[in-house]
Amino acid sequence: MxxxxxxRSALRHHQRALELANIPYTTDPASDYEVLHLHWIGVRSLSxxxxxxxxxxKVVIHAHSTDRTTQGSITASGVFAQVGRRYMNFFYKSxxxxxxxxxxxxxLLQSYGIKTPISVISNGVDRSRFQFCAxxxxxxxxxxxxxxxxxxxxxxxxPRKGIIDFIEVARALPDFDFIWFGHRLPxxxxxxxxxxxxxxxxxxxxHFPGFIEDAAGTFCAGDILFFSSYExxxxxxxxxxxxxxxxxxxxxxxxxxxxxxxxxxxxKGKTVDDFIGHLKLLAQDSVLRTQLGQKAQKLAExxxxxxxxxxxxxxxxxxxxxxxxxxxxxxxxxx
Numbered sequence: 001m002x003x004x005x006x007x008r009s010a011l012r013h014h015q016r017a018l019e020l021a022n023i024p025y026t027t028d029p030a031s032d033y034e035v036l037h038l039h040w041i042g043v044r045s046l047s048x049x050x051x052x053x054x055x056x057x058k059v060v061i062h063a064h065s066t067d068r069t070t071q072g073s074i075t076a077s078g079v080f081a082q083v084g085r086r087y088m089n090f091f092y093k094s095x096x097x098x099x100x101x102x103x104x105x106x107x108l109l110q111s112y113g114i115k116t117p118i119s120v121i122s123n124g125v126d127r128s129r130f131q132f133c134a135x136x137x138x139x140x141x142x143x144x145x146x147x148x149x150x151x152x153x154x155x156x157x158x159p160r161k162g163i164i165d166f167i168e169v170a171r172a173l174p175d176f177d178f179i180w181f182g183h184r185l186p187x188x189x190x191x192x193x194x195x196x197x198x199x200x201x202x203x204x205x206x207h208f209p210g211f212i213e214d215a216a217g218t219f220c221a222g223d224i225l226f227f228s229s230y231e232x233x234x235x236x237x238x239x240x241x242x243x244x245x246x247x248x249x250x251x252x253x254x255x256x257x258x259x260x261x262x263x264x265x266x267x268k269g270k271t272v273d274d275f276i277g278h279l280k281l282l283a284q285d286s287v288l289r290t291q292l293g294q295k296a297q298k299l300a301e302x303x304x305x306x307x308x309x310x311x312x313x314x315x316x317x318x319x320x321x322x323x324x325x326x327x328x329x330x331x332x333x334x335x
Contacts, residue, residue: 130243222246245296
């Protein structure tokens with residue numbers, strides 16, 4: 001279920017950051033280790049948590065999910081929201097420390113009454129991988145039949161990602177190509193009649209090629225990222241696109257406060273009309289596109305994996321040293 005999500009990308013970034021910081025790790029929960037760092041709250045994670053607790057091993061949970069990010073992600077998520085929050089809260093209260101990918105997520109968890117110490121460490125971005133490539137741009141534009149100014153979206157094809165708005169904006173801009181890169185869950189996991197109708201009735205300029213492994217290459221095929229999601233923690237996608245130097249239009253939501261600045265490193269909107277206006281503006285103004293892209297690259301540089309690895313070294317050192325209070329501002333950066 002998580003194979004095509006940002007959680008998988010964040011896990012890979014965590015592993016690479018540890019390698020860059022020369023911190024040894026294992027992915028085998030049955031082996032010997034000093035810290036158990038979980039990225040999910042499933043049954044296997046619970047089993048590993050209980051086993052580590054019995055051995056008095058320090059346990060850390062990565063707060064990739066809150067009850068807000070699960071709503072609009074799976075079938076009947078609203079019905080299970082309260083149960084899900086109780087289970088998440090139980091999990092988050094059962095560990096020694098929580099790592100949140102953004103100040104927004106940290107503050108949200110604290111508002112739920114969670115007293116477990118929380119440190120903010122960015123999901124990071126692999127800048128060595130996400131570099132713009134003209135050859136890949138041409139390759140993937142030919143592969144997907146993209147001939148016009150291209151707007152792209154990224155993420156699982158679920159209601160929370162704002163797919164319906166993405167399609168409505170595309171309908172109003174028939175002279176643009178729109179393409180959405182992301183995995184589509186089976187209908188039983190994501191039954192949402194309005195979303196299904198929108199996809200089936202989409203205009204001809206909207207394409208859904210599914211999940212593509214070469215994310216860096218496929219993103220190069222686009223001109224602007226339109227990230228229409230209604231709720232996020234810290235989307236890896238935004239940092240990856242920023243690393244490529246491409247401009248982004250995002251929904252104005254609390255998760256982006258402090259690090260995404262409208263008119264500086266992105267454009268923010270709230271309505272379909274806002275997004276249409278922003279896209280028209282950027283399509284006509286190549287100078288503004290370049291300026292936003294350059295500022296976005298500067299943002300990505302502040303979240304490169306080398307810096308994330310250094311943050312993890314400081315974090316684990318403090319954790320294992322039984323410090324009275326871990327610095328909760330390790331990566332609380334505004335670039």
